[in-house]
Amino acid sequence: MFSGMLFIFTPLCIGYLFPISNTKKLDVINRATSWLIYVILFLMGLSLAALDNFGSHFKTIITVTATFFIVIGGCNLLCLPLIDKLMPLKTEQLKNQLPLSSMAMESLKLIAVVGSGLVLGLLLPIGLGWVETASEWILIILLFFIGIQLRNSGLTLKQILVNKQGMTIAAVIVASSMVGGIIGALILDISPYKGLAIASGFGWYSLAGILIGDAFGPVYGGASFMIELLRELVALIMIPMLIGKRPCTAIGYAGATAMDFTLPIIQSSGGVRCVPVAIVSGFILSLLVPVLMLFFVSLAG
Template structure:
């Protein structure tokens, strides 16, 4: 029952947010508030990382495990989605479009925010550090704002759920992530199968995965999840225009949860409007599944 209650607490804000249709000015405000929540969560993750014992020795391990997890996830995702492209061949009308201008500024800002939190956590007295519940409430606020944005996007829920290719692609993507998580657990003896599955279920939602994995396994593993999903975002921005020319579904899926928001302009520019419903449907399902899978797997071990 406790597991179900935790899942409900995480997912309920998203469904509540989806019940409200906001005017355009209010939606612009939610964009700013969501940005504030994301950076606050990253700051709190950095401050939590500062409390890890023997931090100097842990940092090398964090980088190694994040890179290993990223490599396994990328390999499994691309292999599975390449099969999907061969099985359901489809070329966007504008696949020959010039590559989108890729900016890594956001990713660098996010990493810098984590580092700032780390510095603050090392310098501030323990009495000045924020209570751990602040991160939980900030996470709920962020998910609520995501629900508002999903409704404000103007795309009916029915249209999203009835996009067959988007739903099929999301299933293939999540299964390939689970395969990568199992491989990660095999490669790292101290990581259980459930922990490997949990770490591989962030699907690119770095602020969510970092916070949930920190709550389940400690700040060090939360940082592994965060860094892994940040690497996915940066990698997706670089390769989407290239993949779209021959493997459109792989281009949509490689961004994971970011395919319906941060990576969507790149996807649309490279593949045209025809690819947008697939990307939104895929991204919606993956965004919905990420907290569910991480909470369930994280509670099992």
């Protein structure tokens, strides 16, 4: 039952064993990871094109996306305000904020990549039997690089354990997302383990879509990608609106992206006091995405 999990989880663990202090090498790895994400998302689009009766499958993708996005997000937003009440975080009201439009465009580029793969797959008269194998090998390389990135993120265990707010936010996101995953699975009448796996994306759209797609096929992979991407787009709008009164809620809803993509807007709208909390919560969630997702995928299989 765990053979598939080990097959995918192994390169992540191997990558985590490589400490790299050379910034140039890390930059190369970061760029390579970004390009591999684009490649594998393009292949995801091709795999969607290879499906029979794509129209009916597209309806399934929209249904799964809407159900899990609303249920998981709702559970998160019901629980996160408790942290603001019990563990209030002081913020700074800053006037200079990053433009949301430029950050949202980066997310929309990823949708365009998947869409281009889908369109080309539907239009070009080529066989697509090779797509699944290519995706698996690229996934292995990508996980290896992600393992290196997590190891060299700069956070020590002490820094994580000391920041109680960041740890609490991560724990609440995990717990409430699991509840949402089970509710979503009940609504759609699918395996609860499949629902828990989908709920373990925590905003990491690229990895979530890739892992779920590899395990359950391109329909659920596409849905998982859209669920987490929508989370990020909503977080970009929600953070400046909420962070003044409910900073922990704003940071928590950003999920794993709080340590990278949405961090600049968290800092610009909430101040430097929010940065350590965002980095710690985002790091923990990023670390848990492959662990929990692969665990539930193995149980669903």
